[in-house]
Amino acid sequence: MFLQLTIKLLLGFVGLFIITKVLGKTQFSQVTPFDFISAIFLGEVVGSALYDEKATVITMLYCLFLWGLLMLAIKVLGQKSLKIRGWIDGRPSIVIRNGRIIRKELKKNRINIHDLMYLLRQSNAFSVREVEYALLEPNGSISVLKKSDYDTVKRQDLNLPPQQVYLPTTLITDGEIIGDNLKAAGFDKKWLELQIQSHGINEVKNVLYAEWKVNEGIYIVSYS
Template sequence: MEYRSIFIETVFGFIMLFVLAKLLGKTQIKQLTAFDFISALILGELVGNALYDNEVGIRQVGFAVAIWGALLYITELTTQKFKKTRAVLEGRPSMVIHKGNIQREEMKKSKLDMNQLLHLLRSKDVFSVQEVDYAILESDGTVSVLKKSADQQPTRTDFKLPKEQVYLPFMVINDGEPIIDSLKEIGKDEQWLKKELKKQKINSVEEVFYAEFTKDNQLFVQSN
C-alpha cells in the first residue's frame, strides 16, 4: 500500500506540474529569473514532501500545486498590466559594458565578477572584452553582446549582394523512423524517401539514424 500510494502521488504530481508548466507558458521554463527559480524550488518541495508524508494525499498535493500555480498566474498578469512591478518581480537588465568600458558599479549591483563576465562573453563567442561595444546582463542571467564594428561579421548588405530566400532544413528521418510531417512540408512522401535512400545504397529507413533535407534538394544521410 505504501509503494502504491507513492506511485499514485508521483504520477499525479508529475501530471499537475506538467499541466501547470503548459498553462504558464514557455517563459517560465526558458527564461529562469530569480522569481522563477524560487517557484521551481517551491513546486518541487510541495510534490517531494507529499510523497513521503503519510498524512498528505492527492487532494492536498493538488490543492497546494493549484494555489501556487494561481499565485504564479496572478504574478504574470500583474507584470503584464503594471509595468512598474516588472523590475521587482522579474528583474531588469543591467548594462555591464558601455561603449567598450566595463561598468564596475553595475557589476557590483548584479553580484557579477570578471570571471563570470568573461564566461558569459565566451558563451557568445567573444574571447576578449576589447571586442565588445555593449554588453547587457539580462534578467535571466544571460548576456546580450553588441560587438564593435571592426569585430562584427560582414553581412550580404555590407557587400551589396542581392538578397536570397532563406530555407529551413527539415529532419526527415529520426532514429530509423520517417518524419511524416516534414515530408508533407517539403511536398514529398515515403516512396520518394525510399528512392532517395536507394540512390545512396541504403535499402531501408530503419538503417538510417538521421536524415536531413536541405534547400538544394539534397538528402544528407547518416546511417546507424
C-alpha cells in the same frame, strides 16, 4: 490546519523570492527568478506528497491550487504594470557601455571579472576590447554588441589571404597580477608596471582588468 498551511505557503513564497533576488542573476540559466521559485516550490510540494505519509492528496491539491492562484496573480499584475513586471522578472543590466566595464553593475549583480569574461566568451567575444555594449539579461545570459571593427566578416568575402589569430592573455584581474599568464606571455612584473604607468595608472591594485594580445598589444581597464 489549512490556516497554518496557508501561512507557511505564503512565507515560503516570499522567502524564496527574496533569496533568489539576493543571489543575483548568475544563479539562473534560461529561467527568470520567478520561474525558478515556482519550479523549486512545486517540486517540493509534489515530493512531500509522495514521501511524507502525513501529507494527503487533498493537502497537495490545496497547496497547488493556492500556489497557482499566487502565480496567476503575479502574472496578471505583471501584464498590467511594466514596473511590477520589471520588479518580478528583473531588467537587463548594462555591464559594458561604450567599451567600458561598469564595475557598479558587476557588483550589483554579484559577478566578477572572471564571470564576465566567461559570459563574453559564450557570446563569441574573447576580449573586452571587442565589445561596445554588453547587457546582462534577467536569466543570467549576456547579450553582446561588438564594435564595428570587430564585426564578423569573412576574409574570403574580401578576397584577403588567411591571417593567424591569437587568443588574448589575461594579465591582471581585480588588481592582482596573474603571474603564470604574465610569464607565458614573455613578460615580467617590471614591464607590466611600466605599461600601466604609461596609461596613467600608478599601481597595479588600481587596475580592474588587463590583457595582452599579440597583434594588438596591451588593453587596460582601471577602476572607475
